[in-house]
């Protein structure tokens with residue numbers, strides 16, 4: 001029935017009508033709040049490119065996790081800044097490492113809050129790459145298979161510390177299967193894996209590298225993270241992670257990759273997380289500070305659209321603010 005019988009504006013007339021026919025919901029229970037926990041600090045250290053996000057001591061991280069929980073956010077994602085770095089990134093699998101200590105402290109204080117641990121080596125390696133670096137034909141390269149063993153150790157250590165979910169973000173081939181075996185061998189058969197399945201080599205990670213002090217000292221990550229032009233490959237990467245035992249898959253970043261959130265969801269039907277990354281956060285903050293955008297409206301629209309694209313879970317630095325606005 002064409003115009004004038006069909007008038008789509010009829011259902012847009014009032015807020016109540018719009019609410020009744022809204023297809024996508026956004027609530028605090030969809031959100032994950034990422035936090036940076038640093039060894040050896042006793043105060044909050046602001047991160048310049050991410051206003052409102054700080055590097056935290058363990059005590060502050062416990063407070064902040066409690067704040068997130070009180071706002072209805074079910075989970076936090078922990079990144080660690082260790083006391084010292086080395087070639088292998090041994091701080092990552094130290095049972096007394098920063099993420100392990102923070103996980104224990106947060107789980108002690110807030111047992112119902114889901115603690116997800118980022119599982120990678122780049123915050124712990126002196127060179128800033130996500131694995132063991134070797135000299136290759138074309139400069140430095142990350143040794144895939146040698147790195148798997150270190151990721152496996154890290155996963156087991158994080159699970160022993162009480163992590164509810166481990167989240168490998170390294171993009172090594174075969175790591176999900178290796179981590180699954182390591183967790184099972186260590187008795188953590190019920191610890192789920194949230195795999196950063198389609199993680200792109202993105203310029204939008206810039207502010208995070210300042211936050212986590214994890215910029216590669218030389219070279220870049222294009223030898224292991226995905227090329228931004230590739231969509232079919234994102235589906236292949238995700239399928240492989242599912243076959244290897246991933247429980248939740250991820251597309252990262254979110255906003256420039258909404259098409260892939262939808263494709264991966266449609267083609268795998270897996271629980272899907274999308275990471276609204278530091279650069280996406282920083283852009284909105286900068287524009288809002290300059291008065292160019294209404295921050296609240298922009299954030300709630302962006303997060304709703306990430307959900308509409310197919311994400312069940314949205315990881316965002318705006319989680320606490322969004323949860324407050326949604327109350």
Ligand SMILES: [Zn+2]
Pocket residue numbers: 120121122123129130169170
């Ligand atoms: Zn990494």
